[in-house]
Amino acid sequence: MIIPVRNNVYISPIFDINKTDSGLFVPDQAKDRCDQGIVKYVGPDCKSTNVGDYVMFPNYAGTLMNISGEGYIIIMPEDTVTAIFEKQFEALTIPHLFMEDSDGNKIPATYEAVFTLVSDAVQESSWYQNVRKQNRRRKA
Amino acid sequence: MLQARMDQVLIKPDPPQKYYGSGILLRPETEQKPSQRGVVITTGQNVNYLRVGDTVVFAKLAGFEVEEKGVVYRLMKHTNILYIER
Numbered sequence: 545m546i547i548p549v550r551n552n553v554y555i556s557p558i559f560d561i562n563k564t565d566s567g568l569f570v571p572d573q574a575k576d577r578c579d580q581g582i583v584k585y586v587g588p589d590c591k592s593t594n595v596g597d598y599v600m601f602p603n604y605a606g607t608l609m610n611i612s613g614e615g616y617i618i619i620m621p622e623d624t625v626t627a628i629f630e631k632q633f634e635a636l637t638i639p640h641l642f643m644e645d646s647d648g649n650k651i652p653a654t655y656e657a658v659f660t661l662v663s664d665a666v667q668e669s670s671w672y673q674n675v676r677k678q679n680r681r682r683k684a
Numbered sequence: 685m686l687q688a689r690m691d692q693v694l695i696k697p698d699p700p701q702k703y704y705g706s707g708i709l710l711r712p713e714t715e716q717k718p719s720q721r722g723v724v725i726t727t728g729q730n731v732n733y734l735r736v737g738d739t740v741v742f743a744k745l746a747g748f749e750v751e752e753k754g755v756v757y758r759l760m761k762h763t764n765i766l767y768i769e770r
Contacts, residue, residue, distance in 0.1 A: 546741075547768040549733055554767070588733075607743055607766060619766045 546611065551589040551622040555581035555599060556615065557608070559667070579603045581618060582660060590622050596656075598629040615668065686752060688759065690728045694750075695740065695758045697722035720744060721769070722758065731762045739769045 548554060557578045583597045593599065606620030641653040666672050688694040698719040724738045734740070747760025 545770055547770055549765060549767055550763070552766065609741075609766070 546585070546614065548585045548587040550587045551591075552587040552619055553583055553590060553593050553599075553622050553625060554585040555601070555606075555618045555620070556584045556664070557581040557618050558663075584614075584617065587622075593622055593625060593628065599625050600627040600629065601625050615664070686726065686750065686757065686759075688726045688728045691730050691761050691763070692728045692759055693731060693734065693762050693765065694725045694727075695722040695742065695760065696725050696755070697758050718745070725757065727762070734762065734765070734768070741766050741769055 546554070558580050559578050579602065580598070580600050583593055583595055583599055586593055586595055601618075601620060601624055605624045606618045608616060608618050610616055636655050637652040638655060638658065641658075642650040643653045643657065644650055686694055698721050700718050720743070721739065721741050724734050724736055724740060726736065727734050742758075742760060743764045743766060746764035747758050750757045750759050
């Protein structure tokens with residue numbers, strides 16, 4: 545479990561499958577850098593970013609870490625975040641579907657929350673890893 | 685005993701992990717990846733969100749090494765600390 549500090553934002557990155565790159569050999573770590581993500585945690589001193597914001601940041605900013613139990617997370621100070629995307633749709637609740645938080649309270653599930661859950665699950669699945677591998681082979 | 689001042693934090697890092705990043709052979713000196721996790725020993729007076737004994741994760745190659753009585757510590761500014769682990 546991680547405890548955020550100062551004005552750091554903790555972003556779960558969104559990797560693009562169809563990213564175009566030249567045929568040069570790039571180490572896997574450097575290849576995986578991206579410039580968009582969804583804010584997962586914010587530090588106590590943050591003012592303008594909130595949890596759940598869809599943000600954009602410079603390509604090589606911050607530190608990419610693979611934390612056990614969290615997956616990949618990019619950590620950077622709040623001033624480094626360049627833009628926050630406007631929300632594309634309102635928070636629509638799905639009837640008869642509820643989510644449980646850690647205290648056991650039931651919250652009506654929104655489409656946004658469900659989509660983030662699904663995208664997390666897809667990124668971790670073996671199918672997605674295979675797709676990424678195949679894309680790399682095609683380019684090479 | 686060392687006492688950190690102002691914005692500095694004194695950290696005792698965990699022993700380095702063996703590097704398994706890729707199949708490329710490395711020299712024995714570079715083979716060990718320096719660990720990014722450690723325990724806070726002392727903090728300066730300007731750092732009030734850290735307590736002695738907290739496990740923290742800091743940026744790669746932050747600060748510099750200090751050796752005292754055979755134990756290697758790391759002295760760095762508190763802005764290099766990424767998060768507290770609990």
